[in-house]
Amino acid sequence: MALLEARALNKHFGGLHVTNNVDLALEPGEIHCLIGPNGAGKSTLFRLILGEHQPSSGQILFGGEDITALKSYKRIRRGMSVKFQVPGIFKALSVRQNLEIAMQQHYPPAALHAEIDRLLDFLKLEGEAKQLAGNLSHGQKQWLEIGMAVSLKPRLLLLDEPTAGMSPDETRATGDMIQRLNADGMTVLAVEHDMAFVRQVAHKVTVLHLGQVFAQGTIDEIVADERVAAIYLGQSTPSTDAPEAAHA
Incomplete structure (x- = not known):
C-alpha cells in the first residue's frame, strides 16, 4: 500500500x-x-x-x-512534517533553543538534551549550538529547519x-x-x-x-x-x- x-x-x-x-x-x-x-x-x-x-x-x-x-x-x-523553501526558524534564539522548541513536547526531559545533541551532530551544527540562529549561513539555516522538521521522526x-x-x-x-x-x-x-x-x-x-x-x-x-x-x-x-x- x-x-x-x-x-x-x-x-x-x-x-x-x-x-x-x-x-x-x-x-x-x-x-x-x-x-x-x-x-x-x-x-x-x-x-x-x-x-x-x-x-x-x-x-x-x-x-x-x-x-x-x-x-x-x-x-x-x-x-507528516514539512520544511518550506524559506526557513521558518526563530532567528533571535540559539540553534539549540530552536531544536528544543520543536522537540520539547515529544521527548521526556531526561532524554531531550541527548536527542538534541544527536541531531546537532547529524546537522553538522554542534559547533553552532549556542549561536543565534539568525547568524547562521543560509545553508546552515536550511539544515536547522530540516532538523526541526525531522525531530518529530x-x-x-x-x-x-x-x-x-x-x-x-x-x-x-x-x-x-x-x-x-x-x-x-x-x-x-x-x-x-x-x-x-x-x-x-x-x-x-x-x-x-x-x-x-x-x-x-x-x-x-x-x-x-x-x-x-x-x-x-x-x-x-x-x-x-x-x-x-x-x-x-
Whole structure:
C-alpha cells in the first residue's frame, strides 16, 4: 500500500485550473522528487498534500486513510512534517533553543538534551549550538529547519526546494542528510529545481507541466526523455496528449 496517494486531484483558482487530474503515489521508504518548469503546479500540489489548500475535486490518502478534508495540523499529527523553501526558524534564539522548541513536547526531559545533541551532530551544527540562529549561513539555516522538521521522526517528510540558494558543496551535504534519513526508514517528497540534487537522491521523479503529470520514472529515464528537455528549454510546446504517454 502506498504511504501517500493523490487520486485525480484538481485545484481551481477562479477560472485557472492549476492542478489538473493529478495521480501520484509514494511507496514507503521512497525518495520522490517533483520537478517541472515554473508555473507547472508543483507548489500548489505540495500545499494540497499538506492541507494548506483544499482540492476542487479528487482524493488524498495517507497510510490508506482519506485525509482530503483534514486540516494541516491533523496531517502532521498523523506523521507528516514539512520544511518550506524559506526557513521558518526563530532567528533571535540559539540553534539549540530552536531544536528544543520543536522537540520539547515529544521527548521526556531526561532524554531531550541527548536527542538534541544527536541531531546537532547529524546537522553538522554542534559547533553552532549556542549561536543565534539568525547568524547562521543560509545553508546552515536550511539544515536547522530540516532538523526541526525531522525531530518529530515523521513517516513522510515534505521538502519545498530544500537546496534553494545553496552552494554545490552544501547541496551535496543536504543530499547526504536526506539519504541518511531515508536509510533510517523516512519517506521523502521533495519539490526541487536543482537537478544535481535530484540525481543524487531520487528513487523516482514526477514531472509536472501545465498542472498535469507529464512524465514519471527514474532520474535516468527522465533525463533521457526528449519531451522533458523540450518543456524545460522551451524548444516546443508538447501536445495535449503528451501526459497520457508518461512513463510507467
